[in-house]
Amino acid sequence: MDELPDAADLRRMHPENLEQSRDKLACFLSGWLGGPKLFSEKYGSISIPSFHAQWPIDEARSAAWLSCMERAIALQPFSLEFAEYLLTQLRVPAHRVVQASRARHG
Structure with a gap:
């Protein structure tokens, strides 16, 4: 998000320090891909679409x-x-968000 101009708007929706955001994503992906349920162990349960609904995420932000x-x-x-x-x-999940x-x- 820091490197792609198309993601600048999306980047502004995150905290300046991305350490916790990265950890949450890694923990989520671990469980989502069939590995240990690290997210729920560390942060509790979450509904990705419901949690992200608090922000206006449109197709452009999802694509970014x-x-x-x-x-x-890559x-x-x-x-x-x-x-x-x-x-x-x-x-x-990007579409569901x-x-x-x-x-x-709306």
Whole structure:
């Protein structure tokens, strides 16, 4: 988010220090991908769409987040097949966050 101009608006929605945001994302992804349920162990239960509905997340912000995730995935030593699978899977919560935000903010 710090490097992509298209993500500047999205970046402003986060705290200056991204340490906790990164940890929460890593913990969420661990459980979401079938690993240990680190997020609930550390932070409690969460509904990703409901939690994010407090902010006006539209398609542009969702696309910016997915673009950031795509760049982060590309930096990992993942196989092409897994990288594509992961990005495809991340589109699901990204879309649900937009729907939840739209329902709350109109």
